[in-house]
Amino acid sequence: MTTNAPENPVVEYAAAPVPRLDWARLAPDVFKAMVRLDAAAGRGLDPALRELVKIRASQLNRCAFCLDMHTRDALAAGESVERIVQLSAWEEARHFYTEKELAALELTEAVTVLTDGFVPDEVYERAAKHFEEAELAQLIAAITVINAWNRFGVTCRRVPGTPRPGQRP
Amino acid sequence: MTARTTHLDAEVRSAMLALSAAAKRDLGDPALAELVQIRASQLNRCAFCLDMHLEIARKQGVSDRRLDLVAVWEEAGDVFDERERAALALTEAVTVLTDGFVPDEVYERAAKHFEEDRLARLIALITVINSWNRLMVSRRIPPGSSRW
Numbered sequence: 001m002t003t004n005a006p007e008n009p010v011v012e013y014a015a016a017p018v019p020r021l022d023w024a025r026l027a028p029d030v031f032k033a034m035v036r037l038d039a040a041a042g043r044g045l046d047p048a049l050r051e052l053v054k055i056r057a058s059q060l061n062r063c064a065f066c067l068d069m070h071t072r073d074a075l076a077a078g079e080s081v082e083r084i085v086q087l088s089a090w091e092e093a094r095h096f097y098t099e100k101e102l103a104a105l106e107l108t109e110a111v112t113v114l115t116d117g118f119v120p121d122e123v124y125e126r127a128a129k130h131f132e133e134a135e136l137a138q139l140i141a142a143i144t145v146i147n148a149w150n151r152f153g154v155t156c157r158r159v160p161g162t163p164r165p166g167q168r169p
Numbered sequence: 170m171t172a173r174t175t176h177l178d179a180e181v182r183s184a185m186l187a188l189s190a191a192a193k194r195d196l197g198d199p200a201l202a203e204l205v206q207i208r209a210s211q212l213n214r215c216a217f218c219l220d221m222h223l224e225i226a227r228k229q230g231v232s233d234r235r236l237d238l239v240a241v242w243e244e245a246g247d248v249f250d251e252r253e254r255a256a257l258a259l260t261e262a263v264t265v266l267t268d269g270f271v272p273d274e275v276y277e278r279a280a281k282h283f284e285e286d287r288l289a290r291l292i293a294l295i296t297v298i299n300s301w302n303r304l305m306v307s308r309r310i311p312p313g314s315s316r317w
Contacts, residue, residue, distance in 0.1 A: 020276060028291035033188035040180040061266045111307050113267050115212045119307050124173060137176040137308075144303040151296040155263050156272045156289075 020157040034148065042139035044134065048079060049101055053108045053139070054146045059088050060112045061150035068160035070146075086133065100130040104139055111143045173309045175316045185300065192293035195286065200231050201253055204239055205260045205291070206298040211240055212264045213302035220312035222298075252282040256291060263295045 024031035042050055051074040058066040075085055086093035090105050097105070107127040110119040131139055152158070196202055203226035210218035226236055238245040242257045249257065259279040262271040283291055306309075310317045 019209065021289060021292070022283060023289040023292060026286045027191070027293055028294045029191040029194065030188065030289070033184065033191045037184035037188055040184045043178065043180070062270065083208075107307075111303050114294060114303060114306060115265050115267075118214065119309075124307070128174070133174050134178070135177050137174055138181070139179055140304065140307045141178060141181045144300045144307075147303060148296045148300045151266060151299060152292065153262050154266060155259075155292050155296075157278070 017157055017159050019159055020155070023152055023156045034145075034152070037068040038145050038149070041138060041145040044138050047077060048074075049104055050142055051077065051079060052083070052097075052101060053104055053142055055084065056087055056090075056105055056108050057112045057143060058150055060109065061147065061154060063150040063153040065153040065158035065160050066146065066150050080108055103127045103130045107139065108143050111140065112147055170249050173307075175306075175308060175310065175314075177304065177317065185304070188293075188294075189297050192290055192297045196290040196294060197287070200226065201256055202304060203229060203296060204229060204235070204253060205256055205294055207236070207239055208242070208257055208260050208298070209264045209298045209307055212261065213299065213306060215302040216256050216312045217305040217310045217314065217317065218298065218301050222306075229273055255279045255282040259291065263292065264299055276309075 035109060051070055054070040055067065058070060069124070071084055083096050086096050087105075090097060090102065094102060103126045105120070106123050110123045127139065128136055193202060203222050206222040207219065207226065210222060223236060227233075235248055238248050239257070240253060242249050255278045258275050259271070262275045277290070281290060305317065308317075
């Protein structure tokens with residue numbers, strides 16, 4: 001087969017969004033307090049589970065910056081590509097996750113889309129079955145904190161670096 | 170209603186309080202801060218936070234009329250000034266984040282009324298009340314409760 005296409009065609013990507021506000025520089029004490037809160041909310045939680053929670057919340061809140069960061073972090077920590085790819089369809093890919101992870105993902109969604117209507121009893125109770133009380137409180141805190149980072153990221157329009165096809169994180 | 174946990178890690182609570190204090194620092198306009206926190210708590214339907222911030226606003230002397238109408242601020246004529254309206258529009262957009270980003274016109278309207286450093290604090294305040302709302306609704310902490 002012959003083709004005139006060059007070996008490495010130059011692909012033109014759309015322009016990157018323009019960041020709105022460098023909030024961490026403008027309010028460094030707020031940024032520091034967020035970092036402290038983030039560290040506090042992670043204590044006692046399984047790090048792999050926490051990354052899944054962060055990715056799922058960032059998908060729902062559509063925070064490109066957080067999604068980029070936590071997908072890379074999860075991969076670097078040894079998470080499988082398949083479990084990350086299936087995360088936005090976890091209800092149809094339950095066999096990729098443990099029952100405990102599924103309960104945490106369900107709680108993540110309920111706490112993230114809060115304006116859609118509280119946190120249903122069945123969702124809370126399923127999580128409470130898999131997490132003992134202190135751990136459950138930390139899970140709720142972790143979901144809350146990624147929601148906070150997502151709000152800063154989207155509102156201030158923080159922009160992730162641009163990957164290219166075939167580029168490994 | 171089923172009882173839920175009242176547990177909250179001591180360091181998480183302390184870090185949240187520090188974050189709240191940082192967000193309000195240099196924001197100025199305490200009445201505006203309360204209006205923003207009331208509106209976010211209405212949208213997130215957080216009884217605990219709504220009750221608390223209504224009480225604080227009343228103590229600050231914010232009129233009943235303004236507190237009654239903040240849920241419908243867009244239709245409330247001159248009960249809220251342009252700066253307050255810009256802040257409330259931003260509050261709504263940042264709070265209902267899953268409904269679709271924060272529109273340029275909403276952001277720019279706020280940027281017109283708030284200097285950059287104040288705007289950063291305002292965004293922080295909206296984010297922090299959203300965090301409290303999540304912590305309280307998830308654990309179903311009743312209004313007025315001293316155990317949170």
